[in-house]
Amino acid sequence: MNKRVGIITFHCSFNYGSVLQAYALQEFIASLGYKSKIINYIDKADFEQYRLFRTNSYKNNPKIVLADIVFFLQHRRRKVSFESFQKNHFRLTETFRSECDLSKLNSVFDIFVCGGDQIWNLNCTNGINGPYFLSFVNESKKLISYAPSMASDSFDSHYDNDLRKLLMRFNSISVRERDSVAYVERLISKKVTCAIDPTFLMERSFYESLIVNPNEHKHYVFAYMIADDERLIDYLMSLAESGVKVYFLSLHCYSSLKVKNLYGISPEKFLGYIKYADYVVTNSFHATIFSIIFEKRFLVFNKGASSSRISNLLDTLNLNERTDLSCINNSIDYNQVNSVLEKWKYESKEYLIKALGHEHE
Numbered sequence: 121m122n123k124r125v126g127i128i129t130f131h132c133s134f135n136y137g138s139v140l141q142a143y144a145l146q147e148f149i150a151s152l153g154y155k156s157k158i159i160n161y162i163d164k165a166d167f168e169q170y171r172l173f174r175t176n177s178y179k180n181n182p183k184i185v186l187a188d189i190v191f192f193l194q195h196r197r198r199k200v201s202f203e204s205f206q207k208n209h210f211r212l213t214e215t216f217r218s219e220c221d222l223s224k225l226n227s228v229f230d231i232f233v234c235g236g237d238q239i240w241n242l243n244c245t246n247g248i249n250g251p252y253f254l255s256f257v258n259e260s261k262k263l264i265s266y267a268p269s270m271a272s273d274s275f276d277s278h279y280d281n282d283l284r285k286l287l288m289r290f291n292s293i294s295v296r297e298r299d300s301v302a303y304v305e306r307l308i309s310k311k312v313t314c315a316i317d318p319t320f321l322m323e324r325s326f327y328e329s330l331i332v333n334p335n336e337h338k339h340y341v342f343a344y345m346i347a348d349d350e351r352l353i354d355y356l357m358s359l360a361e362s363g364v365k366v367y368f369l370s371l372h373c374y375s376s377l378k379v380k381n382l383y384g385i386s387p388e389k390f391l392g393y394i395k396y397a398d399y400v401v402t403n404s405f406h407a408t409i410f411s412i413i414f415e416k417r418f419l420v421f422n423k424g425a426s427s428s429r430i431s432n433l434l435d436t437l438n439l440n441e442r443t444d445l446s447c448i449n450n451s452i453d454y455n456q457v458n459s460v461l462e463k464w465k466y467e468s469k470e471y472l473i474k475a476l477g478h479e480h481e
Contacts, residue, residue, distance in 0.1 A: 124154070128251060137319070141318040141406070142158060142237070143210065198384035226257060270296075287304065336393075340365040415452070419443075436464065
């Protein structure tokens with residue numbers, strides 16, 4: 121098959137879930153026989169936040185100057201870890217920074233896919249970011265969304281008309297959360313599919329082949345905190361004080377937790393820490409996903425920006441009790457979880473296969 125598929129998503133962020141979901145989507149589409157590439161779109165705001173010295177932000181927020189100096193070594197470690205993963209695993213186009221420049225890709229790709237991650241979360245993208253809705257693509261091309269997250273069941277009504285115009289151009293639409301399905305269907309009066317996160321499209325063995333074993337203590341708890349949560353920190357402190365070995369990773373290089381922060385480890389080591397942990401403590405959507413993929417016991421502190429996404433996932437898989445502290449020592453019946461999960465994966469794969477126009481061999 122010679123058809124070329126361009127994928128636009130959050131791929132260049134220094135975030136474990138973002139890079140792993142982008143890689144999974146790229147590889148699943150390639151496994152169907154397509155020539156898949158990730159569109160290397162980096163808008164100006166993204167470019168600024170991932171620089172080691174964010175000079176364009178210094179005037180508006182002088183504290184950033186101090187942070188860039190104090191945490192330079194940690195930021196450099198993170199930058200090297202993620203850029204190495206991207207270089208080794210992504211098939212990228214040239215870099216694009218504007219919608220106008222992206223239009224040249226109409227002569228490169230036959231099919232365009234947007235998703236997953238929070239590319240349709242208008243609170244995350246500060247309003248509608250057209251390229252993530254394939255605004256640069258000619259209508260003669262096939263436009264597909266695969267599990268973009270809105271992380272909401274609606275947005276301010278003043279976005280409705282612009283969203284409707286963008287969404288009506290799509291040949292096939294899916295979103296990641298059930299809460300968003302009704303909202304999009306109301307906007308466009310078309311069927312919308314609830315598709316599983318791209319990380320679930322690939323099997324456990326796919327991620328095991330990536331893992332770098334951290335070679336740490338035989339027994340430990342791995343904690344990944346994507347946003348500060350005092351309840352989570354207090355819980356980890358109580359574990360550490362009771363003699364439990366805690367390996368802690370934060371999305372930020374600072375934290376009030378008095379345990380070494382593994383900030384900046386590679387995505388491969390991130391997977392390794394989850395795979396070999398006795399159990400996982402997190403408030404991250406994708407750390408929850410990988411706990412499920414590796415069939416770990418886990419505890420979720422579910423509030424804030426990730427709450428609706430995590431709630432949708434846990435509810436679908438009948439894992440709501442994993443937000444209850446008293447249940448941490450309860451085993452998880454992964455036979456039951458996987459029976460639901462496999463059905464959802466199958467339906468999501470079938471959606472994407474059909475949307476791409478792929479014929480089963």
